[in-house]
Amino acid sequence: MSGNGRDLGRRGLLGLAVCGLLAGLGAYGAGQEGLARGLWAAGVVPVLAGLVVEIVLSLRRGEVGLDVVAALSMSAALIFGEPLAAAVVAVMYAGGAFLESYAEGRARGAMRALLERVPREAGRLRGGVLEEIALDQIAPGDRLLVRQGEVVAVDGRLDSALGFLDTSALTGEAMPVRLGRGADLLSGAMNAGDAFEMIAARPAAESTYAGIVRLVEAAQASKAPMARLADRWSMGFLAVTLVLAGAAWAASGDPVRAVAVLVIATPCPLILAVPVALVAGLSRAAHYGVLIKGAGPLEAMARGRVLVLDKTGTLTDGRPQIVAIVPAAGVAEDAVLRVAAGLDQGSKHPVAQAIVAAAQARGMVLALPEGLAEAPGEGVSGRFEGGAAAVGGGAFVARALGLGAVPAPPGAAPGAVLVAVGGAGRFLGWLVMADPLRAGAADFVAGLRRAGVGRVVLATGDRAEVAEEVTRGLGLDALRAGLSPDQKVLTVLSERKFGPVMMVGDGVNDAPALAAADVGVAMGARGAAASAEAADVVLLVDRVDRLLPGLEIARRARAIALQSAGVGIGLSVIGMGVAAAGGLAPVEGAILQEVIDVAVILNALRALRIVPPSGEPGGD
Structure with missing residues (x-):
């Protein structure tokens, strides 16, 4: 019945x-x-x-x-x-x-409200004409118009200068989010500002909101x-x-x-x-952006005493960021960043995209480069602002600009990526890239202790020296580095002697460990679909500290x-x-x-x- x-x-x-x-x-x-x-x-x-x-x-x-x-x-x-x-x-x-x-x-x-917000149609721009189509007709690459008050139908990227989105149904965040061109858009967010255009990244059935609906029904x-x-x-x-x-x-x-x-x-x-x-409790947790897949996982979560954390994409953002700019003598930091970002506009490499994003965040208006040539795994060279320029490894930049060996920056941390920048016939400086801890990571670990989690363990595939450097001062109880997926599973199983185990991860390689844990927690905003399927709990916002209110609830x-x-x-x-x-x-x-x-x-x-x-x- x-x-x-x-x-x-x-x-x-x-x-x-x-x-x-x-x-x-x-x-x-x-x-x-x-x-x-x-x-x-x-x-x-x-x-x-x-x-x-x-x-x-x-x-x-x-x-x-x-x-x-x-x-x-x-x-x-x-x-x-x-x-x-x-x-x-x-x-x-x-x-x-x-x-x-x-x-x-x-x-x-609260969870039924998620189902009621599922859009039925979307506006597609094709040949200068706007047409209303069913969601299952949307294909990756389609240009969509999202009008004020409409819900974003599929995952994609913003193709207008500005977007103003209400993500409260997904994340629990009360304040609308301001996004710039190229920003990732999650289906299920509502347009709280003027109409904008977006490029669909995947079909509606594979988008974030469709996955959330399936998890809610389960x-x-x-x-x-x-x-x-x-x-x-x-x-x-x-x-x-x-x-x-x-x-x-x-x-x-x-x-x-x-x-x-x-x-x-x-x-x-x-x-x-x-x-x-x-x-x-399930309904209340959903209000905080924590989707628990059932009352059983909620009860198991309430009994959790050990938390095993992946590093990349969980404790860290999972994307390279500029942590330092080391200019050459007589060169301003902004000049180093502007030349690097100007050339990297033509590259799809994650490090290049991170450099461009950093320049845009500083409000830089970048001229278009000319004569670009990209050497895979080495760097990009061309002309920028009227002069020869190059960005990439130190040897590549020296070779591209006909320079002698460039001096290495002092004191780079283990695991950091060093990006040399040259322009106008000279060496300009270094960009130091890393995947640092998320803001508030230390407060998150301390909050776990207050909430009754007696043991916090890091399990990562990274090298031990990198993991130790990144997590120094967090007060972790154990660190397991250089792990393969099956070794992560063994780590989860071995930790059971201390009590019920929760595992947090975001990648495909984390899915087996998530399934093996008493409670698997997936970073659902940008994590792999496999990890979300294997997990018992999905964090709908890209913030691991959202687990804390979910655990308390x-x-x-x-x-x-x-x-x-x-x-x-x-x-x-x-x-x-x-x-x-x-x-x-x-x-x-x-x-x-x-x-x-x-x-x-x-x-x-x-x-x-x-x-x-x-x-x-x-x-x-």
Whole structure:
């Protein structure tokens, strides 16, 4: 049965139960006791019939749930002449099922909003004409027009001078992002400024937003281990209930006491509170740009005690950046960068693109180079601003400009890439490129410690000296360098002796380790599709520190689930004891249990209001 059909069925059963209860009370007040009893029983029968069907279907699947107690309590109340108690239990059960459905629907609201924002069409520019096409018709290389208020349909790059995008649905960042020409665009972001043009990079089915939608659908279909544990415990709880009810009957000789025990034992808050709290936690984590693929991974994440981190693209940005400019005597830093960026406009090499981006970030207006010649793996030469110029390795620049050996820069860190720059017949200086730690990496590691992660390990394929230099001062517990993909898997498995392991990575080579970890976390904004598929958690923003609020939410949601279930079960057991001793009539027990069930569900919904200590999205 579909979700909507199930909701309608639960609503109908609740309506019949309420009508039977109220009509019976009206007849009783009018002095028609016999009619009242018949009306109460009439309201119970449809609910009991529906419950029996659910139990039979569960038994065919090899499951025995706590709904058996509800069926026994209604049946016993009818058999032993307590139709009012049966009617209250029927309203309680039908109302609890409907409230659970409503609560889970509310908890899933934030993730459902992602699905509702999926665009259906896009505007394609072809031959100077704008045409509206379906998403599946978009091909890589198509020029698209994204108008104000529209959602970016596919991944691509900005082909206008400026774009102003609201990425809150993807990342949780409250402030719109300002992007320049050539910037990467993620599908699912909304245009918050003037219309702009973009070049599609991949089909809609392979774009970021389509992947997110698939992950959301998988998350909504999940069932938590704690919920399955409730099913496994059901036989034990059922046995305790029957023993207590039988003992009360045997000791007193009054079957009504047994009915009172059965009534107050149903339904167990465990099967109501746990799913609601965990699904609410999923919704709350999505608000912070952390997509957890189900309630099971959320619970596993809450128990995580060890974090294994990849370096490139995780602790570091994964793209080369200029960390220093070392000019020759009498040369300004900007002059070195301007010549290097001017020539590199004609190269697609990642280092060249990083140099051009650095110049643009400084507001430099670059002239176009002439006569470019690129030697793969060595550098680029040509004419820039009227003179011969070259950028690349030191030997290449010296050879291209007819210079002697160029002096090496002092004190370059291990793993740094040195780029020589020459122009106007002379050596201009060096650009020192590296993949440095992301801003806030040290605060992130410290936050993990506060959140209960006892061990943080770096696992990287880089050389040990490079990894040690980059991560110096982070306070890591261990560093494993020079690892192949299978060695990363072994690292994850070996760390399990310290507790449940979370693994964070972004590349294809990280996918096996992500799958091997108790919780795999993928950098979803720029990471490989393989890592996102293998992971249990996907960070929708290119910031590893977004894991911290996700972890804090997971821990808090699990605590709320346990608190709700524990308090509810405790109150039910106390009530069962009082009923067994004759202190509660069946009707009173039914009302008390309904109050308990409503209370634990409302308490579980507190997970929707969790504010992690690390703050709101975008807060630093």
